[in-house]
Amino acid sequence: MPSTARTYRIATIPGDGVGREVVDAGRAVLDAAARVSGEDFALEWTELPWGSDHYGRTGRMMPADGLQTLEGFDAIYFGAVGWPGVPDHVSLWGLRLAICQGFDQWANVRPVVFHPGVTSPLRKADSADLDWVVVRENSEGEYAGLGGRNFSAREGGEVAVQSSLFTETGCERIMRFSFELARTRDRKKVASVTKSNAQQYGMVLWDDVFRRVAADYPDVETESVLVDAMAARFVLAPESLSVVVASNLNADILSDLGSALAGSLGIAASANLNPERRYPSMFEPVHGSAPDIAGRGVANPIGAVASGAMMLDHLGHPEVADAVRAAIDATTAAGVLTADLGGSATTEDVTSALVAALREPAVAR
Numbered sequence: 001m002p003s004t005a006r007t008y009r010i011a012t013i014p015g016d017g018v019g020r021e022v023v024d025a026g027r028a029v030l031d032a033a034a035r036v037s038g039e040d041f042a043l044e045w046t047e048l049p050w051g052s053d054h055y056g057r058t059g060r061m062m063p064a065d066g067l068q069t070l071e072g073f074d075a076i077y078f079g080a081v082g083w084p085g086v087p088d089h090v091s092l093w094g095l096r097l098a099i100c101q102g103f104d105q106w107a108n109v110r111p112v113v114f115h116p117g118v119t120s121p122l123r124k125a126d127s128a129d130l131d132w133v134v135v136r137e138n139s140e141g142e143y144a145g146l147g148g149r150n151f152s153a154r155e156g157g158e159v160a161v162q163s164s165l166f167t168e169t170g171c172e173r174i175m176r177f178s179f180e181l182a183r184t185r186d187r188k189k190v191a192s193v194t195k196s197n198a199q200q201y202g203m204v205l206w207d208d209v210f211r212r213v214a215a216d217y218p219d220v221e222t223e224s225v226l227v228d229a230m231a232a233r234f235v236l237a238p239e240s241l242s243v244v245v246a247s248n249l250n251a252d253i254l255s256d257l258g259s260a261l262a263g264s265l266g267i268a269a270s271a272n273l274n275p276e277r278r279y280p281s282m283f284e285p286v287h288g289s290a291p292d293i294a295g296r297g298v299a300n301p302i303g304a305v306a307s308g309a310m311m312l313d314h315l316g317h318p319e320v321a322d323a324v325r326a327a328i329d330a331t332t333a334a335g336v337l338t339a340d341l342g343g344s345a346t347t348e349d350v351t352s353a354l355v356a357a358l359r360e361p362a363v364a365r
């Protein structure tokens with residue numbers, strides 16, 4: 001074997017449920033993409049068996065020094081977390097959110113992509129070329145983790161406070177990121193999602209920062225839309241969208257709506273980025289651990305594979321990433337679809353089709 005010029009060290013955390021199935025599929029496709037690309041690099045995977053099983057054994061979702069372990073890697077490839085028996089807030093805060101916050105992965109990029117051969121519930125998808133990206137503020141807002149519970153001794157009178165945190169620094173960096181992203185797209189437009197009519201402190205600061213940052217990007221079209229109106233816009237006028245920037249909770253909800261409109265939660269990709277590259281970034285499908293279908297070999301691997309393509313972009317191999325995205329389109333166009341998309345293909349069928357599509361020179365290069 002000739003030696004490889006660059007080997008990237010990737011930590012994989014398959015996590016729970018279908019996480020394992022889709023991460024295995026993603027690894028197979030990304031390895032194939034690297035092999036056939038003609039670019040001199042390889043991916044070296046280190047699997048970390050963290051998640052709800054680990055919690056059952058140790059009382060922790062990951063070891064106490066988990067972040068130190070991850071810090072030395074070039075990127076993290078994540079499956080999903082959450083399993084019946086472990087409270088969801090324990091599994092999420094113990095692993096995924098601990099990594100996102102611990103590594104200041106403040107930009108969560110979630111493209112909404114419509115693939116050929118996939119039927120969308122949107123009639124507009126038949127006539128319009130739809131594609132937009134949700135940029136989620138990933139470090140604060142409604143998921144800042146601030147608050148507490150008290151007065152449990154008052155029978156039936158316990159109280160809970162969950163505070164949102166909006167900082168000028170947090171708002172500004174996600175706005176600038178969104179404007180820079182918009183400049184790379186055909187349609188140079190950023191829509192800011194707000195709720196400043198009701199949330200008169202945090203969301204008014206969000207709006208103020210959006211207006212201030214927008215002034216530095218006169219070449220980019222802008223609009224500010226209430227989150228409820230934006231939910232309707234996703235359905236009724238999706239052709240008006242390009243980059244949609246939203247707070248942690250709002251973007252979480254809207255991006256699931258976007259992926260459902262594109263056909264299934266199973267196809268949506270995401271990147272949790274630390275844009276300064278002080279820490280590794282993390283790439284994961286948008287979907288959860290899907291306990292209802294876990295272990296049956298029928299999970300759609302496209303969300304995980306497309307997240308892997310975003311990882312290749314981040315590592316500096318955009319052409320290989322494009323080849324992976326082309327393989328996804330070739331596979332869906334050929335009708336190799338899992339049950340969530342109305343087909344009968346297994347995870348393995350889709351994975352094999354993706355690898356075969358990569359081997360075809362017309363697709364791969």
Ligand SMILES: NC(=O)c1ccc[n+]([C@@H]2O[C@H](COP(=O)([O-])OP(=O)(O)OC[C@H]3O[C@@H](n4cnc5c(N)ncnc54)[C@H](O)[C@@H]3O)[C@@H](O)[C@H]2O)c1
Pocket residue numbers: 018022079080081082083084088092096265266267284285286287288289290291292293298299300301303338340
């Ligand atoms: N990033 C994460 O790790 C993450 C995200 C969301 C939910 N969760 C956790 O996942 C668990 C289940 O949550 P949920 O049911 O609300 O959301 P989910 O995304 O796991 O499932 C929602 C629906 O989408 C389907 N689905 C999801 N992924 C699919 C795939 N790859 N292929 C085909 N169908 C797919 C499921 O079968 C289910 O019907 C919970 O413990 C939750 O906390 C984790």
